[in-house]
Amino acid sequence: MKSDSAAGLYVHVPFCKGKCPYCDFYSITDPGAERRWARALIREGQGYRADFSAFDSLYLGGGTPSVLPDDLLAELLAGLDALRPFASESERTIECNPNDLSPERIECYRSLGFNRISLGIQSLDDTELAFLGRRHRRSDTLRALDWVRERGPNNLGIDLIYGFAGHSIARWRSTLEAVLRYQPQHLSCYQLTLADRTPFGRAAATGQPRLATPEEQADLFLFTAEFLGERGFLHYEVSNFARDSTYRCRHNLKYWSRAPYLGLGPAAHSHRDGVRWWNPASVEAYCRAVEVTGSAAAGREQLSSEQIRLEDLALGFRTREGVALEQLDPGAPRTQAAIAELLEAGLATLAAGRLRPTTRGFLVADGLSLLFVA
Amino acid sequence: MSNIRNFSIIAHIDHGKSTLADRLIQHTGLVDARQFRDQILDSMDLERERGITIKSQTVTLPYIAADGTHYELNLIDTPGHVDFSYEVSRALASCEGVLLLIDASQGVEAQTLANMYLAMEHDLAIIPVINKIDLPSADIDRTREQIDRELGLDPDEALLCSAKEGIGIDAVFDAVIARIPPPRGSCTEPLSALLFDARYDPFRGAIISCRVFDGTVKPGDILRFMSNGHTHKVEEVGLFQIVREPRKELGTGSVGYIICGLKTVADTRVGDTITHDQRPAAKPQPGFRDVKPVVFSSIYPISSDEYSALLDALEKYKLNDAALIYQKDSSAALGQGFRCGFLGLLHLEIVQQRLEREYQQAIIMTVPSVQYHFKLKDGTSVIVENPLYAPDPTEIESAEEPYIRAGILIPERYMGVVMNLCLERRGTNPRTHYPTPGRIELVFDMPLAEVIFDFYDRLKTITQGYGSFDYEMIDYRQSELVKLDILVNGERVDALSLIVHRDRARQWAVQVCDRLKEEIPRHQFKIAIQGASGGKIIARSTISAFRKDVTAKCYGGDITRKRKLLEKQKEGKKRMKMVGAVMIPQQAFVAVLKTKDEK
Numbered sequence: 001m002k003s004d005s006a007a008g009l010y011v012h013v014p015f016c017k018g019k020c021p022y023c024d025f026y027s028i029t030d031p032g033a034e035r036r037w038a039r040a041l042i043r044e045g046q047g048y049r050a051d052f053s054a055f056d057s058l059y060l061g062g063g064t065p066s067v068l069p070d071d072l073l074a075e076l077l078a079g080l081d082a083l084r085p086f087a088s089e090s091e092r093t094i095e096c097n098p099n100d101l102s103p104e105r106i107e108c109y110r111s112l113g114f115n116r117i118s119l120g121i122q123s124l125d126d127t128e129l130a131f132l133g134r135r136h137r138r139s140d141t142l143r144a145l146d147w148v149r150e151r152g153p154n155n156l157g158i159d160l161i162y163g164f165a166g167h168s169i170a171r172w173r174s175t176l177e178a179v180l181r182y183q184p185q186h187l188s189c190y191q192l193t194l195a196d197r198t199p200f201g202r203a204a205a206t207g208q209p210r211l212a213t214p215e216e217q218a219d220l221f222l223f224t225a226e227f228l229g230e231r232g233f234l235h236y237e238v239s240n241f242a243r244d245s246t247y248r249c250r251h252n253l254k255y256w257s258r259a260p261y262l263g264l265g266p267a268a269h270s271h272r273d274g275v276r277w278w279n280p281a282s283v284e285a286y287c288r289a290v291e292v293t294g295s296a297a298a299g300r301e302q303l304s305s306e307q308i309r310l311e312d313l314a315l316g317f318r319t320r321e322g323v324a325l326e327q328l329d330p331g332a333p334r335t336q337a338a339i340a341e342l343l344e345a346g347l348a349t350l351a352a353g354r355l356r357p358t359t360r361g362f363l364v365a366d367g368l369s370l371l372f373v374a
Numbered sequence: 375m376s377n378i379r380n381f382s383i384i385a386h387i388d389h390g391k392s393t394l395a396d397r398l399i400q401h402t403g404l405v406d407a408r409q410f411r412d413q414i415l416d417s418m419d420l421e422r423e424r425g426i427t428i429k430s431q432t433v434t435l436p437y438i439a440a441d442g443t444h445y446e447l448n449l450i451d452t453p454g455h456v457d458f459s460y461e462v463s464r465a466l467a468s469c470e471g472v473l474l475l476i477d478a479s480q481g482v483e484a485q486t487l488a489n490m491y492l493a494m495e496h497d498l499a500i501i502p503v504i505n506k507i508d509l510p511s512a513d514i515d516r517t518r519e520q521i522d523r524e525l526g527l528d529p530d531e532a533l534l535c536s537a538k539e540g541i542g543i544d545a546v547f548d549a550v551i552a553r554i555p556p557p558r559g560s561c562t563e564p565l566s567a568l569l570f571d572a573r574y575d576p577f578r579g580a581i582i583s584c585r586v587f588d589g590t591v592k593p594g595d596i597l598r599f600m601s602n603g604h605t606h607k608v609e610e611v612g613l614f615q616i617v618r619e620p621r622k623e624l625g626t627g628s629v630g631y632i633i634c635g636l637k638t639v640a641d642t643r644v645g646d647t648i649t650h651d652q653r654p655a656a657k658p659q660p661g662f663r664d665v666k667p668v669v670f671s672s673i674y675p676i677s678s679d680e681y682s683a684l685l686d687a688l689e690k691y692k693l694n695d696a697a698l699i700y701q702k703d704s705s706a707a708l709g710q711g712f713r714c715g716f717l718g719l720l721h722l723e724i725v726q727q728r729l730e731r732e733y734q735q736a737i738i739m740t741v742p743s744v745q746y747h748f749k750l751k752d753g754t755s756v757i758v759e760n761p762l763y764a765p766d767p768t769e770i771e772s773a774e775e776p777y778i779r780a781g782i783l784i785p786e787r788y789m790g791v792v793m794n795l796c797l798e799r800r801g802t803n804p805r806t807h808y809p810t811p812g813r814i815e816l817v818f819d820m821p822l823a824e825v826i827f828d829f830y831d832r833l834k835t836i837t838q839g840y841g842s843f844d845y846e847m848i849d850y851r852q853s854e855l856v857k858l859d860i861l862v863n864g865e866r867v868d869a870l871s872l873i874v875h876r877d878r879a880r881q882w883a884v885q886v887c888d889r890l891k892e893e894i895p896r897h898q899f900k901i902a903i904q905g906a907s908g909g910k911i912i913a914r915s916t917i918s919a920f921r922k923d924v925t926a927k928c929y930g931g932d933i934t935r936k937r938k939l940l941e942k943q944k945e946g947k948k949r950m951k952m953v954g955a956v957m958i959p960q961q962a963f964v965a966v967l968k969t970k971d972e973k
Binding site: 192214268344374 | 919936954
């Protein structure tokens with residue numbers, strides 16, 4: 001992928017009103033450094049002007065971008081827009097928590113050029129929301145959805161979590177049915193995952209169940225795919241569904257196709273021309289580094305061609321596009337044997353020179369790459 | 375010559391042979407107490423750990439008797455296992471007497487008997503020594519009775535000692551001098567020296583251990599090796615006194631070393647006779663034979679890119695072990711490797727462990743095999759030790775496999791279980807002897823193939839450690855042999871193929887299928903494991919697929935982590951063997967050799 005092809009711009013907003021017990025993304029709950037962070041972020045971006053000539057996606061993620069005051073957000077966006085021109089049809093997404101939204105704030109987001117809202121609903125069941133440590137409840141969510149639909153951009157993505165201990169298909173189905181009434185263009189349905197250094201991870205380590213069993217998770221996954229598939233959604237990545245291919249998240253596709261992207265802010269990762277680099281997961285360290293040197297890159301790696309192939313495999317098998325046969329070392333006997341087993345087991349299909357995972361193939365996507373490396 | 379004594383210590387395993395050797399060495403002041411490590415002669419770690427002598431070493435003990443006479447006592451250490459019985463016989467041929475060591479708490483055991491017979495064959499003076507008399511469980515009277523009844527020796531002549539505590543050591547020296555005759559021979563006759571061992575030295579090449587029967591040998595002499603007629607010039611001769619002590623010559627009756635420009639021990643033949651090229655002996659020392667391997671297995675590197683490192687390690691190992699033979703071999707499942715021949719199963723285990731520990735090789739060994747003889751319908755015959763090359767069943771007229779005579783000494787109460795074990799292992803023609811009340815010697819004719827995996831371990835288990843076992847090859851006998859293949863998802867795992875008796879095929883197939891089911895991790899797809907013989911499936915097991923491993927999120931920050939995990943898994947996969955798309959851990963190839971209750 002050439003750096004000239006349009007790049008994505010990611011902004012990590014490392015602030016939350018509270019920490020959710022399952023989440024391992026970097027964020028802090030003290031908003032005191034917000035303005036210092038925003039200034040550092042623009043300065044950091046300016047340092048990369050030579051490396052990125054244009055962007056066609058902007059993604060504000062976090063953390064919780066919707067905790068930022070409107071004026072600070074406006075200032076930040078002015079700075080980002082001045083970095084490099086965004087292509088006219090750019091996708092501009094902001095992640096929001098339902099209880100941060102108001103009609104005015106949604107208007108503000110539109111005026112700043114956001115044409116896609118990603119709403120972190122997670123569940124519409126108050127018991128589940130309490131279990132997940134979320135600050136919003138079903139009523140907040142439904143009201144926010146109404147406002148987004150009345151005033152917001154047309155393109156709405158909804159994030160949901162499933163597969164926690166005791167989660168049933170019936171309850172999951174009712175959440176899905178309820179959100180579908182708002183006709184989202186995009187759904188991200190994430191299986192709850194335990195990360196070590198989170199309260200959920202520690203609880204699970206001491207034997208308190210947080211996750212559904214692997215069998216239940218598999219059943220929930222297959223149900224999700226079938227339910228949304230029947231309703232016309234395109235299951236284009238393990239956890240992501242789009243109303244049609246135009247509503248696939250253009251920004252996230254860049255991660256999976258190894259396109260260039262610039263990540264600004266603490267803990268943000270960037271990629272260009274087979275080079276990956278990343279910033280420290282600390283607002284303080286990040287700001288200080290940028291203020292002193294203009295950059296915050298704390299680590300960097302240049303990928304070898306074999307590393308690139310490994311990434312192509314690992315990422316490719318997570319998407320419906322799958323992997324091109326020539327990436328699979330087609331001359332090796334093990335490749336032919338592995339392909340035969342996957343086709344036989346109904347885990348993949350072979351068409352147009354690509355090996356594409358089926359829905360059941362998505363369930364075992366993490367191990368598929370290993371079948372094709374020596 | 376009258377002040378020379380050449381002797382060995384022979385004993386059943388664990389009866390304290392090395393400890394007594396250590397004590398004798400210490401007593402003569404050859405090694406000072408501070409430098410002393412237990413079991414000086416067992417220099418390899420493996421030998422110390424297993425408490426057995428694998429490679430014999432010799433030491434010349436300078437001893438001054440009470441009357442002031444100086445003696446040269448040559449203690450010729452012998453390997454302590456039946457696999458090395460030929461080496462033992464050559465070492466004994468270099469002696470005039472032996473100390474037959476018996477553990478006072480264990481009494482006479484199978485190898486005590488076997489070793490005594492060997493000593494008698496060589497017409498050696500036998501001095502029974504009852505060891506470990508300090509142990510609370512020592513039963514000196516019972517041991518004396520066994521010496522009388524089972525060995526037919528005079529129990530009043532038995533010495534009592536505790537090598538560990540240093541009790542009775544002087545009496546041992548006195549007995550060696552008084553009861554073992556000095557060597558006979560003529561210093562004017564042509565040189566005749568028996569080569570009974572060789573070791574490798576990285577600077578000097580092969581160091582030959584020999585016993586001079588007639589004549590003398592000194593640096594500059596041109597030697598002739600009578601087995602092959604090769605000639606070499608002597609660079610150095612001397613005595614082993616823990617370190618090599620060069621001498622001007624080795625005289626008649628003495629035991630020492632010769633260095634004569636041989637590169638490796640593979641250039642020497644144990645049992646060979648060394649003489650002078652110009653004035654050769656009329657005939658060689660009796661009893662020379664070429665040692666032939668009886669157990670075969672292939673060795674593969676776990677990681678296929680380690681092949682040349684393994685070759686290197688084998689070459690180095692071979693420098694010091696002439697008995698190991700190997701040649702290139704290749705397997706569809708395991709890649710490039712080596713087909714190796716061993717003297718027995720212990721020898722195989724020693725090679726495996728030394729390659730792993732001393733040469734840091736991660737290896738897989740295939741199912742051991744014996745050498746089978748096939749007569750084909752076209753009138754020809756073939757010898758096969760690698761199941762991969764077994765002839766097609768339709769071409770076989772008849773087949774033969776090697777048989778051993780197995781001697782098993784057990785307390786009477788284990789008779790039933792041991793009898794069952796032997797019958798299960800196709801033992802025939804059982805005979806029983808009652809050497810002493812309460813003890814039985816069971817003798818069976820058994821196929822060698824039935825004892826090469828785990829027979830000894832099983833015997834130890836079912837007799838709670840009281841059973842001892844010894845064997846000798848007897849002959850080849852007609853047998854109904856079939857080839858058994860193991861298939862994983864329809865693909866033959868050649869490394870697991872086996873030639874086996876028809877009646878044992880199913881049992882073996884079931885065992886391998888069950889074991890592989892435990893050892894192969896679940897895959898994304900179902901795995902069928904089958905045992906097949908003669909075109910029929912005779913055993914099967916199935917590993918069901920796992921359903922889910924995928925992580926929910928993979929965004930910008932997750933990619934590097936994911937790739938690093940994959941790189942780690944890729945490294946791990948080098949230790950797996952691919953059969954089709956199935957990854958078989960190296961451990962699985964080892965596990966199939968173990969029977970269930972050993973795990």
